[in-house]
Amino acid sequence: MGHAVHVRRLSVHTAAGARLVSDISFTLEEAERVALVGASGSGKSLTAAAVLGTLPVTLNASGAISVCGCDVRPGRLPRSRTGVAAVHQDPSTALNPLLRVGDQLDLVLRAHGTRAAVATSVATSLLEDVGFEDPDKLLWRYPAELSGGQRQRVCLAIALACRPKLLVADEPTTALDVDTQEQVLDAIERVRQRHGTALMLITHDRRVAATRTDRSIRMAQGELIDEATGVQG
Ligand SMILES: Nc1ncnc2c1ncn2[C@@H]1O[C@H](COP(=O)(O)OP(=O)(O)OP(=O)(O)O)[C@@H](O)[C@H]1O
Ligand SMILES: [Mg+2]
Numbered sequence: 137m138g139h140a141v142h143v144r145r146l147s148v149h150t151a152a153g154a155r156l157v158s159d160i161s162f163t164l165e166e167a168e169r170v171a172l173v174g175a176s177g178s179g180k181s182l183t184a185a186a187v188l189g190t191l192p193v194t195l196n197a198s199g200a201i202s203v204c205g206c207d208v209r210p211g212r213l214p215r216s217r218t219g220v221a222a223v224h225q226d227p228s229t230a231l232n233p234l235l236r237v238g239d240q241l242d243l244v245l246r247a248h249g250t251r252a253a254v255a256t257s258v259a260t261s262l263l264e265d266v267g268f269e270d271p272d273k274l275l276w277r278y279p280a281e282l283s284g285g286q287r288q289r290v291c292l293a294i295a296l297a298c299r300p301k302l303l304v305a306d307e308p309t310t311a312l313d314v315d316t317q318e319q320v321l322d323a324i325e326r327v328r329q330r331h332g333t334a335l336m337l338i339t340h341d342r343r344v345a346a347t348r349t350d351r352s353i354r355m356a357q358g359e360l361i362d363e364a365t366g367v368q369g
Contacts, residue, residue: 138205140164140302140334141187141220146199146210148182148191148358156195157182160360162353164302169328169335171345174355180338183355184304186210187336188222204301221300223324225307227287231279237263237290238275244297262293265330266323285316289323296327303328306338321348 141164148157157179164170172180185191187201189208197210203219224230232240241259250258256275263271266289279287288308295303305324309317325348328335339345345352354362 138166139202140166140168140204141336142202143183143187143210144200146183146186146197146201148179148186148195148197150195156358157186157197158358159199160355160358162360164334164336166301167328167332167334169337169349171349171352172336172338172355173340173342173345173352174361176340177357178355179358180355181306184222184306184336184338187302188220188304190222218298219301220304221295221298221302222304222306223288223291223295223308225310227284227291227311228279230291231287231294233279235278236275237277237279237282240290241275241294241297244294248298250297259293259297262296263290265296265327266290266293267319267326283316284312285319288312288316288320292320292323292327296331296333299331300333302334302336304336304338307340308337309344310340324348 144161146157146160147155149155160183172183174180182191186197191197199210201208201210238256238259241262242255245255245258246252259275260271263274268274268289282290308324309320312320321344324335327333335349337349353360
């Protein structure tokens with residue numbers, strides 16, 4: 137089986153030379169679910185950003201990353217990286233408030249090669265995949281007309297629109313209430329299974345790590361300290 141992402145000796149440092157992530161290596165197999173855990177400030181988000189190609193311009197990365205067998209430059213990219221997509225902590229800032237849900241999905245689908253003639257039907261089925269029962273109506277709504285959980289599921293649909301092999305979810309449910317958290321985690325699990333996507337789930341919640349992933353990778357002070365097998369959930 138191929139791997140979704142392979143990270144070798146990744147380090148992230150500031151221009152002044154301070155090391156924020158130190159020499160970490162790990163692999164996610166195809167369709168594998170891995171939790172990235174550790175205290176606040178341990179380097180989880182920076183590791184995710186290096187994989188996604190979205191590190192802040194003030195930071196530098198070294199090491200090697202391959203996504204779906206292709207070597208990519210760690211750190212920062214002029215364009216979005218093929219094969220990986222992300223869902224972030226705060227869905228209210230991740231969506232464009234001025235564009236309807238349908239237009240936001242359309243932009244991503246068209247940018248990834250979906251023909252205009254079929255874009256709406258693909259958008260509708262993505263919204264169905266993430267658990268919306270009335271996807272046709274949803275296409276016409278603005279983000280401000282949605283609840284937090286609905287917004288996060290829209291973000292998930294947009295992430296899937298580029299058909300990623302790896303979904304990086306950085307605390308995707310922290311901003312949501314408990315019931316809505318479960319709904320979003322269920323949606324992630326459902327689409328992950330349907331599309332065969334690997335998952336890197338950053339979470340502070342041990343229960344979520346144990347029940348929603350196959351194993352955990354723990355970071356502390358920029359280093360990878362151990363790996364543990366989770367409970368199948
Ligand atoms: N742009 C930046 N410039 C300088 N230092 C940074 C920058 N971004 C993050 N850091 C520092 O790097 C370290 C790791 O940050 P990171 O955001 O990866 O932590 P985290 O594990 O995701 O924490 P949390 O659980 O709170 O989200 C922290 O000490 C943080 O202050
Ligand atoms: Mg973080």
